Amino acid sequence: MGITPPLGQNFNLTILPKLFKKFPALNTKTIEIGTIEAKKAFKDYQLDLFVGNIIHLPNTECEQIYTDKQVLVLSKNSHLYHPHKKEIQVSPQELQQLNHENFIVVDSQQGYQEIVDNYFYEMGISFYPKIHVRDSITALKLAGKGLGNMSTCLEAVQNTC
Numbered sequence: 001m002g003i004t005p006p007l008g009q010n011f012n013l014t015i016l017p018k019l020f021k022k023f024p025a026l027n028t029k030t031i032e033i034g035t036i037e038a039k040k041a042f043k044d045y046q047l048d049l050f051v052g053n054i055i056h057l058p059n060t061e062c063e064q065i066y067t068d069k070q071v072l073v074l075s076k077n078s079h080l081y082h083p084h085k086k087e088i089q090v091s092p093q094e095l096q097q098l099n100h101e102n103f104i105v106v107d108s109q110q111g112y113q114e115i116v117d118n119y120f121y122e123m124g125i126s127f128y129p130k131i132h133v134r135d136s137i138t139a140l141k142l143a144g145k146g147l148g149n150m151s152t153c154l155e156a157v158q159n160t161c
Helices: 011-022 035-043 092-098 110-122 136-144 154-160
Strands: 070-073 102-106 128-133 150-153
Touching: 070 136, 070 154, 102 110, 102 136, 102 150, 128 136, 136 150, 136 154, 150 154
Parallel strands: 102 128
Antiparallel strands: 070 150
């Protein structure tokens, strides 16, 4: 079973119990793999199950088993950062303040990053991918040190911070 890296850290705590509840006879070995790599692994018959973004391939079936809220983690240098607030609601107009701010990009999340990039592009926001890292936990820690903003799932933030 492959799991997308943004979920890897939280997989055992959140998704695996849901899978075992739905499929009690499941016996599995898990590996962290990005969506693009998972698509290739399915084609090469090296992967039977993938937990992550939907993959459209012939003879594959997709089923939603879990949905997580996506959040924007702001560095203390962001125009939208509020030092005494853990969460803020941001309007599309306020998001414009992120224009040209530094972002931390997780390279192993190419499919996810493409979704994030497209979202900001549609909002008219361009940002600078200042730092590239391999995993979302490192990205979260760097954002916490003020080195850039990043996007991830709420579960990752709750289980890391």
